[in-house]
Amino acid sequence: QVQLVESGGGLVQAGGSLRLSCAASERTFRAYAMGWFRQAPGKERDFVAVISRSGGSTYYADSVKGRFTISRDSAKNSVYLEMNSLKPEDTAVYFCAASPTGNSDPRRYTYWGQGTQVTVSS
Numbered sequence: 001q002v003q004l005v006e007s008g009g010g011l012v013q014a015g016g017s018l019r020l021s022c023a024a025s026e027r028t029f030r031a032y033a034m035g036w037f038r039q040a041p042g043k044e045r046d047f048v049a050v051i052s053r054s055g056g057s058t059y060y061a062d063s064v065k066g067r068f069t070i071s072r073d074s075a076k077n078s079v080y081l082e083m084n085s086l087k088p089e090d091t092a093v094y095f096c097a098a099s100p101t102g103n104s105d106p107r108r109y110t111y112w113g114q115g116t117q118v119t120v121s122s
Contacts, residue, residue, distance in 0.1 A: 002028060002111040004096050009116030016120070017084045022096030022113055024077040033102025034072055034079040035109060038092035038118075045095070047104035049081065059104070064090075086120045094118050 003025035012018050022034070035050040049060045049070040058070050069082040079096055094116050097109035 002026060002098055004098065004111055004113035006094065006096050006113040006116040009094060009118045011119045011121065012086055014087055014120055014122050016086050018086065018118060020081040020083065020094055020116060022079045027077060029077040030074050032098035032100060035097045035099060035102055036070060036081045037095045037097060037106055040092040045106055047106065050102040050104070051079065052102065088120045088122045090118060091120050092118060
């Protein structure tokens with residue numbers, strides 16, 4: 001069992017930045033691609049970004065490409081999401097997740113964190 005804990009959410013003005021962190025419980029973290037998803041009230045849980053096991057490959061949703069950056073630190077068993085130029089439509093609960101074969105489909109992810117709230121005011 002892999003436990004994931006997100007942190008770093010909060011309230012920020014449009015155009016501002018936040019850095020989310022996700023800490024994994026064990027070194028088996030290295031065997032998983034890591035993704036970020038988000039869910040706004042009344043909406044589906046949407047893919048945001050994913051990073052490969054090695055950190056060598058990344059993929060982003062069109063809505064965040066050029067603004068968000070996903071990264072990982074295997075030594076710290078952590079994954080990060082740097083969010084810049086935030087927009088009100090980025091407001092959501094953000095979840096990190098682990099997948100044996102990461103892609104944009106949340107059904108491919110085995111482990112999930114509890115989420116951290118990001119609110120962007122206009």
